[in-house]
Amino acid sequence: MNKKYLKNTLYAVLLLAAFTVVHYSCQDSKNLTTGDEAAKVYVPPGTYDDFYLFTSGGFSGQVGVYGLPSGRLFRVIPVFSQDPEKAWGYSEESKPMLMTTHGFIPWDDAHHPELSQTDGVADGRWLFINGNNTPRIARMDLSTFTTAEIIEIPNSAGNHGSPFLTENTEYVVASTRFSVPIPNKDVPIKSYKENFKGTISFVKVAKDGAMDIAFQILVPGFDYDLSHSGKGPSHDWAFFTSYNTEQANTLLEVNASQHDKDFIAAINWKKAEEYAAKGKAKTVSADYFINRYDEKKHMGVSNKKTSVKVLLPEECPGMIYYLPTPKSPHGVDVNPTGEYIVAGGKLSSTITAHSFEKMLKAIENKEFEKTIDGIPVIKYESVVAGEVQNPGLGPLHTEFDDKGYAYTSNFISSEIVKWKVGTWEVVDRIPTYYSIGHLCIPGGDTKKPWGKYVVALNKITKDRYLPTGPELTQSAQLIDISGDKMKLLLDFPTIGEPHYAQAIPADIIMKNSKKIYKxxxxxxxxxxxxxxxxxxxxxxxxxxxxxxxxxxxxxxxxxxxxxxxxxxxxxxxxxxxxxxxxxxxxxxxxxxxxxxxxxxxxxxxxxxxxxxxxxxxxxxxxxxxxxxxxxxxxxxxxxxxxxxxxxxxxx
Amino acid sequence: MKHKSKILVIIASLILILSFFFPLWKVNLEAPQYPEGLGLEIWLTKVTGQGENDLENINMLNHYIGMKKIEADAIPELKIMPYIIIFLILFGLTAGISGKKTLVSTWLILFFVIAVVGLYDFYLWEYDYGHDLNPHAAIKVPGMAYQPPLIGSKMLLNFNAISLPSISSWILALSVLLAAAALYLDRKEKLNTHV
The missing domain is CATH 2.60.40.420 (Cupredoxins -  blue copper proteins)
Known part of the structure; x- marks a missing residue:
């Protein structure tokens, strides 16, 4: 009897011990380190980081400049928001930079930094970023790390799918997250399907960086989300995700999640350019501001424009196609060879990769399932190249490394999955803390990824840092991707909400950095x-x-x-x-x-x-x-x- | 003089032309706040900074200790020096072409005297800049003078001033050596022929 009691007690203790071990080792797994991470992120005093990292400041309206691998913050570039530290938006010279058709606006919501490119490779001349709320695009000069230009996008609301670039920075694009009446007017909200339209704008970037709107394409009233341009063989094309093809105007979380597939809009911008040059575009009156900072005069100048050229898909055959894509796709990312167009269907259980080659063939053979407002919808089977199975929950964005792998962020399952382009098989996954949005590999959306790291840009930090009351810091995580297995190296806090980020080898930028103004x-x-x-x-x-x-x-x-x-x-x-x-x-x-x-x-x-x-x-x-x-x-x-x-x- | 020696003297004269294109002397100023370097260059015809704005930045720093502005216009020697070098070139050429040993020797001695006077003059300027200070300067350290060394290094408050001859000085030295070698070779050959 006593023996049995002892035995039971022993079992109980063992069980408790086992549970304790399992429990704590599970808890520890989120801090799992193997010991050599510190050396990999340590940049000794007085030495430089290998990469610049530009993060969007999100609702701070600014841009953060960090070093990798240290995660040290060097500078906050004031862009859309006033910054008393640098008198941005307070000095008489910088006030014109924040002028819009709505007057002086001292704030915006900045999402996607994009480094200028030459032949599909980041060249470090400029950094572009979108203003989401009052549609704008800013261009920063990376010889001075200051905002050189801000252009307002007319006929737009919610400039989210922006400012993605064509391969030689010919154009920077802007698509409307909100469809709205164009031109804007007083109509019942319930008349959405009849009155609301989207636009996709192509903003020409001159040799000296100066921006102006070349043309806008009027598109059906969906929500246009994100974009990336083609590269190499797909050079002439730009791709835009859309959701809410249901065209709901209320309770979108339910009403815009009904269709199995929404669309990626594939736009042949070369063709659009030709149509615009041939006089196919209608000149529509639309006010917008171009604010340029003159570095010699040390002064911003506002210039109001009053019209834009608008192209209609039904009048411009061959300019735009829809690629059906599951399911409320968010990011659209083109792999370094320019062949695959990868969509993060945020409510989908797979990641869809379309083939550019198949797309061209399908267009040639007219493999269309229907036409919406003059836009042919290509059959899904005719364009899809592969689907990544079980990639995690809530796939959002994909970046690419230099070895043929893709890395997709999964918001809901809070992880990055690594998969092989072409075979579509998942080869590795790593948790992020917590709820990753975008991710960034140096050069990861260009023709030439430098690889080495992926930076996770997270939405929630909770217990990762010392608490600072209800409002906690935003954060990024540095993950080593040089080996077969991804390895977490470092957490570091960021300003505002770091939506997207771009990284580039330091020497490309630092050699042009100015020391003084003459x-x-x-x-x-x-x-x-x-x-x-x-x-x-x-x-x-x-x-x-x-x-x-x-x-x-x-x-x-x-x-x-x-x-x-x-x-x-x-x-x-x-x-x-x-x-x-x-x-x-x-x-x-x-x-x-x-x-x-x-x-x-x-x-x-x-x-x-x-x-x-x-x-x-x-x-x-x-x-x-x-x-x-x-x-x-x-x-x-x-x-x-x-x-x-x-x-x-x-x- | 033998042909070989004459050529050497002519070369010694002609290379002096190069001294117009390089600095004579460099004064580097090292301080923690200037990791990129800061310094002066003294040329035959001018005083410049090593970096684009170094001279004005040095003058700017020097105003704290009450030093006079270093400006080429304030130093008349910079206007005279080119003529002295041109004179030396012409004299040397004449000596070399004529092949007269006495002329070459005279040239060498003259050259040497000019060099010594020049160095002494440089020292006097350094002394003047280092000692003739504005009595109302913001920073006054009792007993402190700010004369950089002629050759070598010296701590001047937070700056380590390192003063060294530069390319043109080495050209002048080479010129002297070549002329001396010419005389030496000539003498040796004469001794040989006498034996």
Whole structure:
């Protein structure tokens, strides 16, 4: 009896022990490391990372610049959102960059960074990113890491499928997530099927980067989601996913999930280009802004345009086809050879890969199942190349490595699956923490993937970092893909929500990185080239202060004769020509931000003093040993006072 | 003089032309904040920075200690030096072509004297820049002067100033050596013929 009791107790203890081991080893599996990860991500002090990683800032509207493999954040490039640190959207020069037909908009939702390409390979000249909410595309210059241009996309709502590029950066594309009445008008929402349309825009990128809308294609009122252009043999084509082919206008989570297949729109942009050139396009009045930053004038200029060219599919045969694709497809990704068009059917249990070659044959043989508004729908069997079975739940996006493998993110099952292009078999999978959206392999959406790493861009972090109250950091995870098995190396936090990211070998970009702006090339109308030109000029109630900064003083640093009711413009030129010596400028009570003026640049702060008194100003960027001495005074006198305008430094 | 020696003297004269195209002296300034380097180059005709904006950045830094601006216009020697070198070239050519040993020897001695005076003059300028400081300078360290060494290195506050002859100086030295070799060879051959 006693023996049996003992035995049972022993079993119970063993069972508990086994459970404990299993339980804790399971818990540990999410932190599973083998010990050499630290060495693989360690970039010793004073040495450089191998790759730049550009992440979208999501609803922060900015772009994050990180190094790989360290995951260190170097810079936040202000794009669509005001940034008081850099006076972006606060300085008079940068305000025009945020102009839209809806007025000045100091925010947007930035999703997809795309590096400019030459012959299908990322070339590091520019980075494009879309503004989702008020449809826009921004172009950043990667010699200065600043926003050089923002173009508004008319006849659009929800610029999600953007800014994907053709192989030589001929075009950057934009498709509408929301279909809307075009032109926009007051109609019942229930008239969706009758009145709502989508557009797919091709924005021409000039040799110097300047963007303008070449043409728009009016398409049926679905939700257009994501895009990628062809490469190599499929060079002339661009592909766009769509969902809500049900054309629901309410409760889309149910109503837009009914069809077994939605569509990938395949557009022959070369043909569209020809049609537009042949005068097939209708010129439609549509207002939009092009805002360009002139690097020599150090100034953004807004230019309002009033019309676009629109092509209609029914009038342009051969320009656009639909490829049926299961099921509410999200990402559409083209493999490096340009042959396979891979769709992440987010509600599908498989990943679909279409064949470009089959598509051309099907078009030739007219293997169509129907036509929608002039767009032939190719039979699924005629275009599909293969399906990846059991790829995980909620496949979203696919990137490619340099060895013929594809990597697909699965949001619901929170994992990346690796599969072989051509055989469609899954060869490896790795969990992500948690709920991965996009993923990024250096060059992973181009003709030339550099491979080495995949970066998981996650939506949820929960217990991965020290808690910071209800709002937690966003995060990325670095995974080594150099071997047969994927290996988690590093978690690192990111700004905003990192939707998509792009990575590129560091040397391609760093060799072009500017150190200063040349003062002799400064063409700012209120800039000065030397301290002797510093002055204050009154023009009615407008006062222009031509101010210079150099270590360690402002000129002028004493200004009198400003009156309540004046509008004062401080045009501050940083005369420094030394690397990494910006000066800041801040005035007490100024209701906008500081200025941060880079060597050789001029920036302007507008200030309307409301009350008389003495107003100090100072340099905000610790510039030198006597930074704390870099200060000045403004005297503001009452309206109508006879204090004479005077100014100087050291007098 | 023998043919070979004459050629050597002519070469010694002609290579001096090259000294117009390279700096004579380099002063490197090393500090933690300047990993990319910062420095001056002294040429026959000008003073420049090593990097595009180095000279103005050095002047900018020097204003903290009250040093005068280093400007080519303020140094009259830079206007005279090219003529001295042209004179040396012409003199050397004449000596070489004529083959007169006394002329070559005179040229060598003159060259040597000019070099010594030049170095002393350079030292005087360094002394002047290093000591003639604005009494109202922001940074005043009692007893501190900012004269860089003629050759070698010296800590000047946070900067390690390293001063070294550069390509043109080596060209001048080579010229002297070639002329000396010419005289030496000539003497040796004469001794041989006497025996």
């Amino acid at each position: 003062i002799e090339e400064n063409q700012h109308p209120y800039g000065i080239k030397a301290e002797k030109d510093a002055r204050v000029v009154r023009n009615g109630n407008e006062v222009h202060v031509y101010m210079s900064t150099i270590r360690t003083h402002f000129a002028p640093d004493n200004i009198e004769g400003i009156k309540v009711g004046d509008v004062v413009y401080f045009h501050v030129t940083n005369l420094e020509q030394d690397w990494d010596i910006p000066h800041g400028f801040a005035v007490k009570g100024a209701p906008n931000s500081e200025l941060l003026i880079l060597p050789g640049a001029t920036e302007t702060l507008k200030w309307e003093p409301k009350a008389e008194g003495i107003y100090p100003f100072y340099c905000t960027d610790f510039c030198s040993a006597l930074h704390q001495e870099m200060q000045g005074y403004l005297r503001v006198s009452p309206k109508g006072s006879n204090v004479k305008l005077s100014f100087g430094t050291g007098k």
